[in-house]
Amino acid sequence: MTQPTPPFQNDAVKNTFAGFSETVRPGLLELRRLIFDVAETENVGRIEETLKWGQPAYLTPESKSGTTLRLGVPKAGGYALFVHCQTTIIPDARAVFADAFTYDGNRAVLFNAQSEIAIAPLALLIAQALTYHRRNKKGPR
Incomplete structure (x- = not known):
């Protein structure tokens, strides 16, 4: 597997991506790239790439502006x-x-390997996640 842009932040995440099937890995790498691209345009600061529940996870540790995004393979496939x-x-x-x-309830957006990703709406959804806490901050009571 070639090194994606941006490079993986740690070997655990790199190995997790290497373990995904050839069918879904390209789509997951596209989602990963989009998370980093949106983070840059939304000025949320550094994105931390780690594993949560064995899945690649993306956090905004310095700004704490967003909620965690995870990438994975659901039981139903895709x-x-x-x-x-x-x-x-x-x-x-x-x-x-x-x-x-x-959609999978309130927890996920599902994709299959044969369909193209709707980039524009997905970028907006990712932006909403990466700025969730910043947008929903409650003022003083």
Whole structure:
């Protein structure tokens, strides 16, 4: 497997991507690249790439502006972008984008290897996740 852009931050994540099947790895790498691209345009600071529950996870540790995004392979097949299920990210995306995505409840957007990713709406969904805490910060009471 060639080194993606940006390079993996640690061997555990690199090995996890290497373990994904050839069918889903390209799509997962595309999602990964999009997370880093959106993070740069949204000025959320450094993205930390680590593993959570054995899946590549993306956090905003310095700004703490966002909620964690994870990439993985759901039991039903294909691949997915997971968000924290207690956020409003998926319900908000469903309200705005309706049928642009296939959803798994309030926790994920599902993809299959044969379909193209709808980049523009997905970039907006990722931006919502990476800025979730910044946008939902409650003021003084």
